Amino acid sequence: MTSSSRSQQIPTIHRDPTTNRRVFIAPQRADRPMTLDVDGTGQRLDEYRHQAHCPFCAGNENLVPPEILRWPVATSEPWQARIVANRFPAVIDHRKHSKTRDAVGGTPAHGIHDVVIESATHEHSILAITPQAWRAIWELCRCRLESLEARKDIAWGILFKNSGLRAGASLEHLHSQLIAIDFIPPLIRSEMNRASKHPGLFARVIEEAAKEGRVLCELGNLVALVPNCPRQPFETWIVPSFDESCFHAASRTSIDAIADLTRLLIQAFERIEPSMNYNWWLHSAPFRHIRNDSFRWHLEIVPRTEHFAGFELGSGCHIHSLPAREAARLLKEAW
Numbered sequence: 001m002t003s004s005s006r007s008q009q010i011p012t013i014h015r016d017p018t019t020n021r022r023v024f025i026a027p028q029r030a031d032r033p034m035t036l037d038v039d040g041t042g043q044r045l046d047e048y049r050h051q052a053h054c055p056f057c058a059g060n061e062n063l064v065p066p067e068i069l070r071w072p073v074a075t076s077e078p079w080q081a082r083i084v085a086n087r088f089p090a091v092i093d094h095r096k097h098s099k100t101r102d103a104v105g106g107t108p109a110h111g112i113h114d115v116v117i118e119s120a121t122h123e124h125s126i127l128a129i130t131p132q133a134w135r136a137i138w139e140l141c142r143c144r145l146e147s148l149e150a151r152k153d154i155a156w157g158i159l160f161k162n163s164g165l166r167a168g169a170s171l172e173h174l175h176s177q178l179i180a181i182d183f184i185p186p187l188i189r190s191e192m193n194r195a196s197k198h199p200g201l202f203a204r205v206i207e208e209a210a211k212e213g214r215v216l217c218e219l220g221n222l223v224a225l226v227p228n229c230p231r232q233p234f235e236t237w238i239v240p241s242f243d244e245s246c247f248h249a250a251s252r253t254s255i256d257a258i259a260d261l262t263r264l265l266i267q268a269f270e271r272i273e274p275s276m277n278y279n280w281w282l283h284s285a286p287f288r289h290i291r292n293d294s295f296r297w298h299l300e301i302v303p304r305t306e307h308f309a310g311f312e313l314g315s316g317c318h319i320h321s322l323p324a325r326e327a328a329r330l331l332k333e334a335w
């Protein structure tokens, strides 16, 4: 398929009747630039390493769609972080764009796909930016999610980061993504259901972690802990110490704390393994959820030290070699 024929096709969503699994097919994404190596040799592609070609570097604003939000807010000052629409989206906002382009064999995938550009200069690690800027970025993301809550056509949103090639990143310039869609994914529905069936679930997760020495740090109403069932060595969760289901309703204290805790955690990761690849994602309640006092928003951070292989993909269960308490001990040493 040629690049121009791919660009004519809008993303579609497909549901597997046997598992209720959803798959988004977004042909355009095959054309996105890859600045991290894709042939597995560890060699980066030179073309995009230079600021002249990087779509996220200051000075190249014309290479990406218009700005949605920025920090600092005042346009008289140069931007240090900004949110723009993804040029290669997995979902399209059909309220803004018609569905006239070709939807090949599926339902057009409706939603928002943003990129959060986290630095104006060509940085790779969150540790390269100031703690103040990092706090402002979390607040920017909270504001963006808050603005989506008002939309009746959006059911749920996720903020996520792919850091490094093993974590699925295609561009090395520091960034995160935000996808908001018009349905609640089965995984989130299941987390919400478990929380409502088991009142006090998240409080018990924190209590048990404290009892077993798996709490890494407590800061401004948030707790960073190694869950009892990590999928990869050093998996960590950041959870509020009180019941709060939606991240976009979080206080400034919690926003500052999540910024500071993620910095401390990545610092610890880097001390254990320099340039550790990782994913994180924010689980927040759906925008219009049935009242659920037991669910808490939380950030799940999963280092990509080992591959997900046949057993993981085939069973949904994970195998690795590092017990949770040992991971917590090593992370506390590196903290």
Ligand SMILES: [Zn+2]
Pocket (backbone or CB within 6 Å): 051, 054, 055, 056, 057, 121, 122, 123, 173
């Ligand atoms: Zn750049």
